[in-house]
Amino acid sequence: MDRGTVGSTRKGRLHVEVREQGSTAVVTPVGELDHATADVLREPLEACLDNGCTRVVVDCSGLEFCDSTGLNVLLGARLKAEAEGGAVHLAGMQPVVARVFEITGAEAVFTVHPTLDAALAE
Numbered sequence: 001m002d003r004g005t006v007g008s009t010r011k012g013r014l015h016v017e018v019r020e021q022g023s024t025a026v027v028t029p030v031g032e033l034d035h036a037t038a039d040v041l042r043e044p045l046e047a048c049l050d051n052g053c054t055r056v057v058v059d060c061s062g063l064e065f066c067d068s069t070g071l072n073v074l075l076g077a078r079l080k081a082e083a084e085g086g087a088v089h090l091a092g093m094q095p096v097v098a099r100v101f102e103i104t105g106a107e108a109v110f111t112v113h114p115t116l117d118a119a120l121a122e
Helices: 038-050 067-084 095-104 116-122
Strands: 002-011 014-021 024-035 055-060 065-067 087-091 111-113
Touching: 002 038, 014 038, 014 111, 024 067, 024 116, 038 055, 038 067, 055 116, 065 067, 065 095, 067 087, 067 095, 067 116, 087 116
Parallel strands: 024 055, 024 065, 055 087, 087 111
Antiparallel strands: 002 014, 014 024
16 A cells, blocks of 8 residues: 655755655655765654564665765664564665765675666565
8 A cells, every 4th residue: 555655854965755655665865865964864764664664665866975874874774674574675876876885895785776666566
């Protein structure tokens, strides 16, 4: 059941929208994910997991920048999801963001999809 957009938040350079589709939440950050904006993504990710979503897909197609703090937010969500029997998937990463995951080796611990549609189809 698609409940549509269930929330959004904005702080400075980052806007995050959350849409639930059954037990899957699609979290869409748009802008720059860094130390100053990390909580704008952390809070909805944690809320999705706390509300029983077993699968979270982060649509990274609108993410223009991600530093180590942003990476840690995503890694923390992944650990929390897996501890509860769920998963965090990443979709549509722009090359500049994908490079951060490649350099740090974080791409190896996430399921990464080329597009949001591909992530939802799995």
